Amino acid sequence: MDLTLNASRREMLAGSALLGGALLVPLTACAATGSPGKGGLAANTWLAVTPDGKIALALPKTEMGQGILTAITMIAAEELAVAPEAVQVTIAEGDAARFAPLSQGTGGSTSIREVWQPLREAAAKARAALLQAAATQWKAPVADCVAHDGAVLHKPSGKVLTFAALVPVAAAAPLPKDAPLLSPTEFKVLGKAQRRLDGAAKARGTAEYGIDVIVPGMKFAAIAECPIFGGKLAGLDEAAAKAVPGVDAVIRDDDALMIVAGNTWAARQALIAADPKWDAPPAAKGAQQAAIVGTVAAGLNQPGTVAINADPKVALPAATRTITAEYHQSFLAHATMEPSNCVAQVKDGACEIWTGSQIPSDAREAAAKALGFPLEKVTFHNRLMGGGFGRRLEPDMVVRAVGLARRVPWPVKLTWAREQDMTHDFFRPAYADRFTVGVDAAGRPVSWTHKIAGSSIMARLMGPAFKGVDEDVVDGLNAPLYDGFPRTVTFQQVESSVPTGWWRGVGPLRTAFAVECMVDELANAANIDPIGYRLQLTSDPRARAVLEAVRKQSGWDDKRTPNSGLGVAVIHNWDTYMAAVADVSVGADRQIRINRVTVAVDCGQVVNPSGIRAQIDSGVIFGGSAALWGEITIAGGAVEQSNFHDYRVMRMAECPVIETMIIDSHEKPGGMGEPPCAVIGPALANALHALTGKRVRSLPLQKGFEALA
Template sequence: MDRDTALPGFAPADHAADHAAEHGTDHLAANAPASRARRRFLTGATLAGGSLVLGFSLDAAARPAASAPPAEADFAPDAFLRIAPDGTVTMTMPYVEMGQGTYTSIPMLLAEELEVDLARVRVEHAPPDDARYANPLLGFQVTGGSTTIRAAFEPMRRAGASARRMLVGAAAARWGVAPDSCRAEHGAVLHPPSGRRLAYGALLAEAARQPLPDSVALKPASAFRLIGTPARRLDTPAKVNGTALYGIDARPPGLRVAALMQAPAIGGRLRGVDPAPALAMRGVSQVVVLDDCVAVVAAHMGAARKGLAALRPDWDDGPNAGLDSAAIWRDMAAASARGGVKARDDGDVDAALAGAAQRLDAVYQLPFLIHAAMEPLNCTVDVRADACEVWVGTQVLTRARAAAAEASGLPVERVTVHNHLLGGGFGRRLEIDSVALAVRIARQVKGPLKVVWSREEDIRHDMYRPAFHDVVRGGLDADGRVVAWHHRITGSSVIRRWAPPLYRDGLDPEVIDGADRPPYALASVRVEYQNHEPPLPTAFWRGVGPTHNLFVVESFIDELAVLAGRDPLRFRLDQAPDPRARAVLERAAAEAGWGQPLPARAGRGVALGFAFGSWIAMVCEVEVASDGSVRARRVTTAVDCGVVVNPDTVRAQIEGGAIFGLSAALHGQATVRDGRIEQSNFHDAPVLRMNELPRFSTHLLPSEAAPGGVGEPGTAIVAPALANAVRAATGVRTRRLPLDRAALAQA
């Protein structure tokens, strides 16, 4: 966001520069060392420009292991809290808002302990700085993995509580009374015995001189005033009136725009192009030619797009010219047949399978998936001889800066990156390929340049959710209980490329997330992973491991329930040992009317999962038309995500995630023909429209557990609930997504 723009509740950056571990839900955090290096939480207090500025540490969690012990100041980032004389509280936000409500829920944590009204809190983007603003669960400055509230819950509350103690201490010193005879309330310090009151703004200079507290007591849940209550989102007014700025809205002085075309085939290159047709267009000033891309620079996007359409590039399709989806699936099946690295091997699976009263084998296939966020990829860059300035919306600010430095040939300290709101991320903006490409183009252009990807470029040159080929074998005893479980996963590892230290001994903790610890009592279980990298680039997609593993696990457990002749809900309840798991199952089933009669070709399906630190159960009710089209009529969800900060946001995330996942289960896939991605826009990569949405009912179970993530569980759990409902309605079992409409039409 531009520095001269201030919005209510949102401000630009204006300063310098034991269940989760058992289930493996935090694939990054769970791999951090158990010991926690801590230092003083508050790092300093100053008075600047009449405002109280507090520096505080976010070292609430373990840091990634280092080759040598870092200096004390390197253990954790610093974030800054400022209180102005008018009582306005400004917090520099280490995370980014991309629709998930971060810029409301995190200020709620601060305001709760600081004792200020939420409306008095403003948020500003943090600059890139891993040393001060790293996500304490993941070890660097990143928003993703449904970690934001989990990472911020304690540190942000401690920040507010520390500032409150200093303000109370300042007031008590002025009045000559004991601090414990005072209390804070609504942005002021009160002394009830005398009725005296001082607003925070009147205490800033004295508060800055207060000693920094070594520790602070946080409120018990019974005293929460904001946490757990619905709060209107602070960013809504600016988004409604159009003053909120996304990356695509950046307009530095002298801006020109560029439309680009990349090699249509995966791994292709540009042989050559005649720029004359584009340069003949009014408004076009330049054609930039790279080895894999051509870009047309113009005064406005219309001229750039027309100029690009006039070009006739000569492309070399390269090594993947004849590649198609069928070949990719054959390669994955062949890789699966070679076996895999064991992620878990309990009991004697082979003996249990051999002795099972009933046995079932199944193969599941899940496709490559497209991100297609509402805001297409874009990046604005001004490359000068001695500096590079970037305007972008990204989930990985320091990585974006590093990519810009490498592409520009400048040292990283000469690169400035301004982060913005994101018009959707879904994991795509955890990647920095679009930043690097924009800088490569802008190096040949004088002045700031905005590079915008068309929707077609955004889809055909996406970095896709990996496709997976899963082989599962299960066995039941004479009583219909699961006695053997063997699950082999084959597919790409995003972690191997994105965070190499976490890929160990052939295992990707992300890929097996949701598979290595199914929520059922399994005496003999083996889970394997076979890494297989396709020619397509792969990336995170709103919960990579759980989005495929929950589908496989919950589909297969449903198949075993049918094999045993049992009700799928009761089958799960009888074999789910965790009381939180049973609680969400029972609540979702009760709210959905499980067992009540339905008309012909209608059915209900249930699914259970533990993902990103949260338990979730979903019942999907569907109807299947005679032409095979499927409509989800009702989606009923029960969630135990630990302590809830803003229930409105939690429900929105669960339901929004379910819509995202439903779209994928019904329509989503990226297919390859002649080395090219076949899909190009929403006509062949559709998302659910408003008239197609189910009726949602989302129930949050009270919990004293630590907060869990909610951005991705809804996406991960909806596909198996949908597929199980389709089977209940038609008898057709889905083992390959998206749903096969032709097969359902014949049912």
């Protein structure tokens, strides 16, 4: 399978690989298209007022638990002067042309940031068209008309015309080229807490995820893939597999075995009976964790490719002291609650696909390429996802499923078992960072050298277009919070047999951990309070505001109990500012426990404060789990972890108290899906140092802490 895509990081994260009906609740099949229907008023290709006066919105992004479905509805509702419940939304099919220049991809915390302006402008034009239609009928100035609750009110007379009554007139006239947007002082929906519009359907089990899809005549398939990276299927007991009741087909790929049956249980039992044998090159079989991460660390001794050059114009006093430190981050799995799955049917020269994808239009193109079909012969029905975290930015599961579907006469649902999903991921890369920082007599940096080594996701995706610096790896370093001193950053690409891909937080997550831990080390070396030190180094008022807010709310300056340590981290990424203070303790069993996390966030204009709080809760738990325990290790060329029994995630009883403060702001909206994951890791590491005096420089923290005992 050739999945190479030639694109810049911007195109991958905010464009074709990551950025796309009306909102229907409960969420089931994508029956609506979002088109206005005959006689409707189309604001653009994905927002319309239908002839019955309803608002039809096709979601240009994907809902994977982050709340974009509710947030985008609120934006449309605000500018169209209706309640969010009045907007009918569908998750759109994969169709890049329909949503261009937006991409349907969902990742990099781009959804609100990219949809905010075009959606508001389209909704404002529709509102202006309806106001003009009403003014025409009443022979009144447009200024005397106001939209309210799905109707237009004539203020002087009190007359009212519903949107349904106005749509025919509005649709017959040209859409206004420009329309004023509402100011924040006029907002009635945005910034107000809104319950998740998909919450009831999900709670009642009526929402349809990819794994729930059933189509007429469908068969079920299970898959076993070679456990060793680069290995091949060498043999199987086909007769034993076919002897399992309900088995319909045994399908071989070079590196996988798939069983098609009348139900998933029969397919999985047949996989066991088949007892597949695998073969792999000696080099792949010999791949071991120590050698892989050792090679990454050794990459720091290479010159690397310069990503950021020190500014020669910055003249500072010579350093009175040099401080060095090296940080290491582990491979991570995505571990989504919903394992990989895809339903596909190939029939009469066409293909139909049902699954949840973060890149529905790109996955559609990948399927068409794999089948050798024209794009118009492939239909991609996107669905809700039970988590994505970057795993569903890859089209591999779709390509595998359509490859199976073309060889059987039925539509087929291919579902990966948790163990297969965990061991055949595109893992978050392992990284190594080395800092050499010169400081003056006051402990402030006068020079900063940062060397990075690790896998390049962009090199895989860009192919020959890659020029040596992975922009994702150094994301967050080009516009740092701390400036005023010359910085040099280099990147050394180091690859192994481990396939790598984006993980929730992408590049800024890894840079935040390394940089914020290093800044904490500098503060400790200068014997300066870590928050006070950061305030000395940044003049950014928004960064200072979130730092001051967490300082006060967390009780940072209060007297600490003997077994309590506080650590801080602050970030500015995804157009969002966020600071976190973590309160940790260590039990008699030497297990690290998170007691409380205080977060202050300035994400610009707030859409849904309930959604922001939910994202912070989610990010602290997801990112905290990874920072404390998350690690994928390799033995004999295979992943050692297979399920949640040996890939630990935070349990309910382990969850800390999480307090969130939202800073009032009317700056452009920032992202919220990934900042909490990025800020929690360094806050925990810094808190552990504050408590124990031991600096753990490798993730996961629990393993690193035990190694220092």
